[in-house]
Amino acid sequence: MWIATLAASSAAERLYVNDKKVPESREDLMAIQTSLQKHLAEARQATVCIKMGQGSGTGVIVSETGLVLTAAHVISGVQKDMKVIMEDGTEYEAKSLGLNSENDAGMLKILSDEKFPFINYEAKSDDGRPATRVGDWVFALGHSGGFDKERGSVVRLGRLIKVAETTVHSDCVLIGGDSGGPLFDMSGELVAIHSRVGRRLAQNMHVPLQVFHAYWEMLEKGEFIGDGPFAKKPKPGTGFMGLAVKDVDGGLEVTQVEPDYPAADAGIEVGDVLTSLNAMPLKSKEDLRARMKKFAEGDRVLLEFSRDGKVKSVGFNLVKR
Structure with missing residues (x-):
């Protein structure tokens, strides 16, 4: 299986249409389309469907050894057995690692010695955060409604409508099954992980990458962080x-x-x-x-x-x- 990493964004790669209120010409629309096409295939290779019981969610591989970022409410607990399905339908056993139950950040590991296509999660700006701003164009990937090999992961294009310390909002349309999937900027940088589907389909919340970075070691060690609301620590005796x-x-x-x-x-x-x-x-x-x-x-x-x-x-x- 081939390996793909996405390069870090830079000021030179920033899409100029980001700084416009709306696309003003055919050239502006073509610029958005070209940026999406440039990074979509690689992003899809690293986007996986996560199966747990009768439900499913989405995640994104961030290391060639099969480390996956997703939402805490997708894995719901630590050291749990689950399955990961690649874009081509190949299925692997996986185990949940740690989660932050307060910010909806989760991590799991594919149980295989193979090398996997992955996204470079360390692509950051000088202050340690993705170089994104309100109004920037982004694209979301997810296995909407569950895995469908013929269809593949679903791409939605949108813009950031709010950027906060522990949450970013976009107007990308998300539904059940997309939770835990990746949100990318138009330079192919991983910006956030899908968290909550809003009351309106076009107002959804995502966990920014700085939350994962802040708790990275604890997540890798399999720790259960916090006490809800996105996951509840099981009680002894149950x-x-x-x-x-x-x-x-x-x-x-x-x-x-x-x-x-x-x-x-x-x-x-x-x-x-x-x-x-x-x-x-x-x-x-x-x-x-x-x-x-x-x-x-x-x-x-x-x-x-x-x-x-x-x-x-x-x-x-x-x-x-």
């Missing part, structure tokens, strides 16, 4: 595996596995003997109950068990009962 056990010598024998819950999806079967949870021995049902009180919905656990004399282990994310 995690559920979906199985029943009884005490036996050497561990806990599985007596029931509920279909469509994590234990069943991970391959746990009736008769398996659970021996440890997150590398700590399981000695009784009370031991398991006490451990589960500490886990929240979305937490990942590693379960070790024996079957037919062989020791096996599986990892999975807990769900809410």
Whole structure:
């Protein structure tokens, strides 16, 4: 897979039509069209659909190793299993990293050793921010309504109508499924990530790149920052595996596995003997109950068990009962 990076903008590359209230001629319209065409193909290569359960959102790859920026409300939690779909339909396993629940910034990682097309997120002005102003022309990408291979990601052209410290507004038309997608200026620089779809389709909010830069290390480490409103930290004791056990010598024998819950999806079967949870021995049902009180919905656990004399282990994310 080929690699694409978008160059940083400069004063010389600033689109002159940005400084006009409206395009005044055919040449002005052609300038906007030429700028869009110059950067659209590369931007689309790095724009991905994010699948989580029955829902979907959008993200943009910002490193050849598969680091993806998106919205916090798209991933909704840390260390969660999800899937990423490339523009050509190729699908990869991914895991959510950290999120800022107050500013709607999220990060995830594609679980592959391949090299991916990506956008240069470090393209900034001298003061550390994208060199954008109110009135600048921008284009938005997103997998509107979910992934559609024949259609591909959808492009919308618009202008910035407000620029603030933690939010920028544009009149690009966004709908469900676009959340987490990238907003670019006309020099191909990544400006922001789609956050909230407004009451009016043409008034939408985005998280500016400086928010991601401010919390970058915490996001990479998988930290849950803040306490809403875009994501809520799960409460301990809400995690559920979906199985029943009884005490036996050497561990806990599985007596029931509920279909469509994590234990069943991970391959746990009736008769398996659970021996440890997150590398700590399981000695009784009370031991398991006490451990589960500490886990929240979305937490990942590693379960070790024996079957037919062989020791096996599986990892999975807990769900809410």
